[in-house]
Amino acid sequence: MNAIASLSSFFSGVNARGLAGPLLILMILGMMVLPLPAFLLDMMFTFNIALSIMVLLVSIHTHKPLEFAAFPTVLLLTTLLRLSLNVASTRIVLMEGHTGPDAAGKVIEAFGHYLVGGNYTVGIVVFVILMVINFIVITKGAGRIAEVAARFTLDAMPGKQMAIDADMNAGLIGEEEAGKRRGAIAQEAEFFGSMDGASKFVRGDAIAGILILFINVIGGLVVGVLQHGLDISTAAHNYTLLAIGDGLVAQIPALIISTAAGLVVSRVGTDEDISGQLITQLFMKPQVLILTAAIIGLMGTIPGMPHVAFLLLAAVLGGGAYLMIKREKRAVAAQATAAPKAPAEVQDASWDDVMPVDILGLEVGYRLIPLVDKAQDGELLRRIKGVRKKFAQEIGYLPPSVHIRDNLELRPNGYRITIKGVSIGAGEVNIGQYLAINPGNVSGSLPGAATSDPAFGLPALWIEAGQRDHAQMLGYTVVDAGTVVATHLNHLLHGHAAELLGRTEAQQLLDRLAKESPKLVEDLTPKLLPISTVQKVLQNLLDENVHIRDMRSILDALAEHGSRVQDPYELTALVRVALGRAIVQQIAPQMGELQVMALDTGLERLLVQALQASPNNTGIEPGLADTLLREAMGASQRQEQMGIAPVLLVPAPLRTLLARFLRRALPQLRILSHAEVPDSSNIKVTTILGARA
Numbered sequence: 024m025n026a027i028a029s030l031s032s033f034f035s036g037v038n039a040r041g042l043a044g045p046l047l048i049l050m051i052l053g054m055m056v057l058p059l060p061a062f063l064l065d066m067m068f069t070f071n072i073a074l075s076i077m078v079l080l081v082s083i084h085t086h087k088p089l090e091f092a093a094f095p096t097v098l099l100l101t102t103l104l105r106l107s108l109n110v111a112s113t114r115i116v117l118m119e120g121h122t123g124p125d126a127a128g129k130v131i132e133a134f135g136h137y138l139v140g141g142n143y144t145v146g147i148v149v150f151v152i153l154m155v156i157n158f159i160v161i162t163k164g165a166g167r168i169a170e171v172a173a174r175f176t177l178d179a180m181p182g183k184q185m186a187i188d189a190d191m192n193a194g195l196i197g198e199e200e201a202g203k204r205r206g207a208i209a210q211e212a213e214f215f216g217s218m219d220g221a222s223k224f225v226r227g228d229a230i231a232g233i234l235i236l237f238i239n240v241i242g243g244l245v246v247g248v249l250q251h252g253l254d255i256s257t258a259a260h261n262y263t264l265l266a267i268g269d270g271l272v273a274q275i276p277a278l279i280i281s282t283a284a285g286l287v288v289s290r291v292g293t294d295e296d297i298s299g300q301l302i303t304q305l306f307m308k309p310q311v312l313i314l315t316a317a318i319i320g321l322m323g324t325i326p327g328m329p330h331v332a333f334l335l336l337a338a339v340l341g342g343g344a345y346l347m348i349k350r351e352k353r354a355v356a357a358q359a360t361a362a363p364k365a366p367a368e369v370q371d372a373s374w375d376d377v378m379p380v381d382i383l384g385l386e387v388g389y390r391l392i393p394l395v396d397k398a399q400d401g402e403l404l405r406r407i408k409g410v411r412k413k414f415a416q417e418i419g420y421l422p423p424s425v426h427i428r429d430n431l432e433l434r435p436n437g438y439r440i441t442i443k444g445v446s447i448g449a450g451e452v453n454i455g456q457y458l459a460i461n462p463g464n465v466s467g468s469l470p471g472a473a474t475s476d477p478a479f480g481l482p483a484l485w486i487e488a489g490q491r492d493h494a495q496m497l498g499y500t501v502v503d504a505g506t507v508v509a510t511h512l513n514h515l516l517h518g519h520a521a522e523l524l525g526r527t528e529a530q531q532l533l534d535r536l537a538k539e540s541p542k543l544v545e546d547l548t549p550k551l552l553p554i555s556t557v558q559k560v561l562q563n564l565l566d567e568n569v570h571i572r573d574m575r576s577i578l579d580a581l582a583e584h585g586s587r588v589q590d591p592y593e594l595t596a597l598v599r600v601a602l603g604r605a606i607v608q609q610i611a612p613q614m615g616e617l618q619v620m621a622l623d624t625g626l627e628r629l630l631v632q633a634l635q636a637s638p639n640n641t642g643i644e645p646g647l648a649d650t651l652l653r654e655a656m657g658a659s660q661r662q663e664q665m666g667i668a669p670v671l672l673v674p675a676p677l678r679t680l681l682a683r684f685l686r687r688a689l690p691q692l693r694i695l696s697h698a699e700v701p702d703s704s705n706i707k708v709t710t711i712l713g714a715r716a
Contacts, residue, residue, distance in 0.1 A: 047100060054107040058114055061129075067108055068130040068272050074101060075276035075283075082283035089210055094287055095217035101280050102224045105273045109235050112269045116239055116262065117246050131268035146267035153274050154233060161281040183208050185462075185500045196409065218288050232274055239266035309351075312344035382423040383523065384441040385512065386430040390454060391438060394505050395427045406509035414516050418565070419572035420532055422516055422523050438508055440515055442522060448515045450477030452504035457491050459484045459499035467497040477507060478514040521565035529558040536574050543578055551585035552594075559591035560598060567682060568693070569599065569606055576601050592679055596696070599678075603699035610668055610693055616705045619672040619695070620658050623713035626651070630677055643684060654712040655685055659692050661710065670695060672706065 054067065078097060085091045112131060184205065191201045243262025247253040253261070316337045323333025385407075387395060394403040407425050415421045433439060440448040451474075452458070459469055460476050460483040471484035486494055486501075494501050502510070516523070533554070537544040548554055560581065561571050571577060580601035581594060588594055599606065611617050622630070630651075633643050643651070659669035671694045673681055678696035685692055700706065 047104075051100075051103050051107040054111040058118075059111045061115065061119075064108075064111060064115060065130045067111070071101075071104055071108060071273075071276050074104070075279040079279050079283040079286075082286045085287070088287050089207065089214060091287055092210060092214055094284070095214070098218075098280065098284060099224055101276070102228045105228060105277060106231060109231070109269065109273055112272075113235065113239055113242075116265045116269060117242050130272055131265060133268070146264065146271070150236065150267055150270050150274065153271070153278060157274065157278045157281050161278070161285050164285060183495055185498075186495065186502060190502075190506065197413075218284065228277055232270055232277070236266050236270045239269060307347070309344040309347040312340045312347075316340035316344065380444040381426040381441065382443060382525070383425050383516075384444070385425050385427045385508075386433060386439045386441065387427065388433040388435045388437045389429060389431065390435040391452065391504075391508075392429055393454065394508070401505075402503075403505040403508055406505050407512065410509050410513045410516065414513070414520075417570060417572075418517070418520050419570050419574065420524060420528050422520075423525075423528075425512070440512055442519055447519060448477065448511055450507070450511060452507050453485050454504050456485045456487060457494070457501050457503055458507050459486050459490075459494040459501050462498070462500055465498040469494055469497065469499070478511040521562040524558065524562055524565060526554065526558055529554060529561060532561075532571075532574055533557070533578075536578065540575065540578075543575070543582060547578055547582045547585065552581060552589070556589065556591055556594070557581065560594050563591060563595040564598065564602075566686070567599075568609075569602060570609070573602060573605060576605075596675065596679055599696070600698045604701045606695065606699060607701060607704055610670055610695075616707050617670070617700070618662075618667050618707045618709050619670045620655075620662065620710040620712060621672050621708045622677075623711050626654075626713055627674065627677070630680070631674075634676065634680055643680070648684065651681075651712070652685070652688055655689060655692065658710040658712060659689055663691070667709070668693065671712075672697065672700070672708075 059067070078094075078101065081091060082094070088094075116131075187196075187201050187204050187208075190196045191198065196204070240259075240263050243266065244255070244258050247258030247262055248255060319333050319340065320337035322328060323330050323337060385395075393399045393401060395401045397404065404427075407427075411422055411425070430439065434451060436451045436453055438450060438452065439446050453472075458474075458476070459471065460481050462481065469484050469486055469490060471486040471490070474483050474485060475481060476483045484499075491501050533544050533548065548557055557578075561577070564571055564577075577598050580598045584594060584597045588597065607617060629647055630643070633647060655671065662669040669689070669692045671681070671685075671692060673694060673696060675696040675698045678694055678699075682694045685694065
């Protein structure tokens with residue numbers, strides 16, 4: 024009892040699905056080694072037929088090839104199952120074939136007797152035809168498709184990976200979604216590669232079927248005549264019919280499995296299964312049905328033709344076309360006769376007619392309306408949500424909602440991005456085409472309309488959808504129209520982050536932190552600093568590309584110095600010191616050696632003197648300013664050519680002055696003070712900016 028209980032507990036802990044594969048392998052091996060009774064052989068042949076039908080139906084109802092990713096393994100297992108059944112049936116045919124045509128079971132008898140009328144000549148012809156169809160037509164074609172698909176899938180992998188990276192960098196997808204897409208690309212390549220190899224199993228199975236047929240016939244004649252004393256005609260009749268029945272009962276499921284393989288690798292992935300594709304693309308065009316009905320009807324009137332069959336089919340096709348046309352007319356009439364809305368009464372002007380300016384707006388031409396139409400499931404709407412989410416995660420606050428509207432003054436394919444009603448960026452995109460962006464390392468050229476990437480100004484081409492895979496193989500980054508607009512919007516949001524941080528957003532940040540640290544917020548504002556000063560400090564940080572995700576450290580620094588310092592720029596410098604570690608990590612993510620530019624001691628002394636002489640500590644003598652700007656631009660270009668982020672390290676009193684002076688001309692230049700660099704950071708000075716008096 025204890026042993027039974029232990030065994031029961033073991034099987035209860037084992038996943039039943041996990042046992043299916045080992046049991047199937049054991050069953051296949053058992054059929055090859057152990058003799059099977061005729062009834063059990065009938066059950067196994069019936070199971071083989073049912074399994075092949077199930078595989079075919081699953082193949083028909085899949086939307087994409089990867090939905091049946093186990094198909095190569097299924098193809099191998101079904102081939103092994105058929106071969107093991109052939110071994111088992113050969114054993115019983117040779118051992119019991121002298122007793123009659125039902126020696127190997129009723130299934131083989133039915134296929135050998137009823138399907139070919141008991142005529143083994145007809146049976147051999149039918150068997151050969153099935154083998155030709157399976158081996159030469161279906162299996163060879165499916166294998167070629169799988170081979171080409173595997174080759175193109177592997178060639179297109181780098182371009183697809185770059186497209187995924189572009190979507191992730193633009194904020195359209197997260198890391199989790201990017202990982203899923205990369206996994207799907209790798210799985211697709213593995214699938215078609217496996218299908219290319221698995222098709223060889225079916226080809227080998229077809230050859231084995233022919234050999235097994237002749238082995239059964241010849242072996243049966245030898246066994247029947249020499250061992251059982253049958254005459255040659257009786258032995259030939261019995262064993263040939265049994266061999267043909269065995270071959271047919273194995274090759275018909277093989278033909279079904281090969282057809283399923285062809286369906287899986289030859290279809291184009293859409294949101295419909297094969298049945299839906301056939302109906303919508305083949306039988307839902309009334310013009311095609313009318314022309315077909317007319318041609319078939321004319322053929323039916325030719326003397327000597329089967330008039331009933333041709334004219335009946337023409338009538339069915341014509342009737343179907345008539346019903347479809349009638350249904351379309353009813354739909355159009357229903358829309359036209361819909362009750363028109365009563366004209367609204369003209370009212371006097373009121374304050375409701377004063378339309379506030381949108382903080383952040385997107386205006387599109389009329390051809391781009393499908394991208395932003397909720398009724399048409401506009402893809403750009405989803406991408407904009409992803410852009411705002413990524414912006415909030417990277418910068419530290421939620422930007423205003425993007426108000427989208429159409430603008431007939433724009434070009435049909437044009438769009439415009441505005442902040443407070445003022446345009447900050449514009450471009451044109453072509454719906455249905457793809458933008459192939461040249462990142463600088465492409466291996467060939469493409470036909471298409473030359474343009475430039477609206478976000479970064481890189482050279483690009485508008486190409487047709489059919490060229491997408493080829494463009495990715497050449498190294499282009501290929502994106503659709505919605506991604507182009509979303510990437511441009513994301514780039515502009517980051518560039519205008521300070522302008523988008525209004526009083527409302529600043530108050531929302533304080534309210535959010537007040538839930539976790541109410542005392543900190545209460546002591547800071549409005550006791551020490553007004554909300555306007557806090558907002559200005561945050562805007563100054565954003566202007567210098569410093570994120571404000573660490574609001575606790577920012578408010579701690581403001582609370583520490585707010586009692587004696589009220590100037591927003593001085594407070595910004597103090598906050599930057601508190602955020603020094605985060606600022607350095609943002610410049611050098613690996614926290615390795617920080618390579619910087621520095622000022623020559625002579626230039627540094629001149630700038631300190633200029634700072635002290637200026638009434639507002641903001642002025643630099645024109646000649647000195649020109650020298651400084653020229654030196655900084657040259658050094659920054661050299662840093663970028665070496666693949667190093669341009670960073671200028673200066674004394675703390677000069678940092679604010681130089682940052683405000685150089686920001687407009689060199690937006691990519693980051694200016695740090697000595698106080699902002701943590702003691703643990705290693706600094707290497709690569710360039711000295713010297714003054715030429």
